[in-house]
Amino acid sequence: LTSEKDAIDDAVKSAQYAERVGVNRVSFCPSTIHKGTLMEVLWRRGAYQPPWIWSTLEIIRRVRNTVKIPVIMDTAGFGTRRxxxxxxxxxxxxKDAIIKSNINQTIPEEFECECKVKWEADIEFSDVTRSNTNLLKNR
Incomplete structure (x- = not known):
């Protein structure tokens, strides 16, 4: 499974690639866990977490600084447990800042919250804290 940091990097590289090959718009749809899916099984076993909203903001900032095509971040499921x-x-x-950013195609303003430190630690140590859940284990 990929780390939060790797997922951010991959999203940014994907948008840059899309622009290079002539795509005229990029839409990111961060995952939401749906009942009865493999993703739900992994989530229940501690092997998967949906992204931090901080990560989606980082993707928007980095992509809008490097590509000229419109970029949309879908906010469905934001702020829910899944x-x-x-x-x-x-x-x-x-979520409101991202919606405004989608409309205006601007980089959202800096925002601080005490949880941002946890996200920063997750990004910094994501290779160390990767899940080692046995994905083949029957539950």
């Missing part, structure tokens, strides 16, 4: 999530204090504020 979707992109930060903390109850900032989920809705950041």
């Amino acid at each position: 979707g992109p999530f930060n903390c109850k204090k900032c989920n809705s504020k950041l």
Whole structure:
């Protein structure tokens, strides 16, 4: 499974590639866990988490600084237990900032919340904290 940091890097590289090959718009759809899916099984075993909302903001910032085509970040599922999530204090504020950013094609303003430190640690140490859940184990 990929780390949060690797997923951010991959998303940015994908947008850059899309622009190079002539795509005229990029839409990111961060994962939301649906009932009865393999993703739900992995999530319940601790082997998968939806992305942080901070990660989606980082993708927007980096992509909008490097490509000229429009970029949209889908916010469905943001702030729910099974979707992109930060903390109850900032989920809705950041979702609103992303929606505004989608409309205006601007880079969202810097925003601070105490949970951002946890995200930064997750990014910095994501290779160390990767899940070692036995994916073949029957539950």
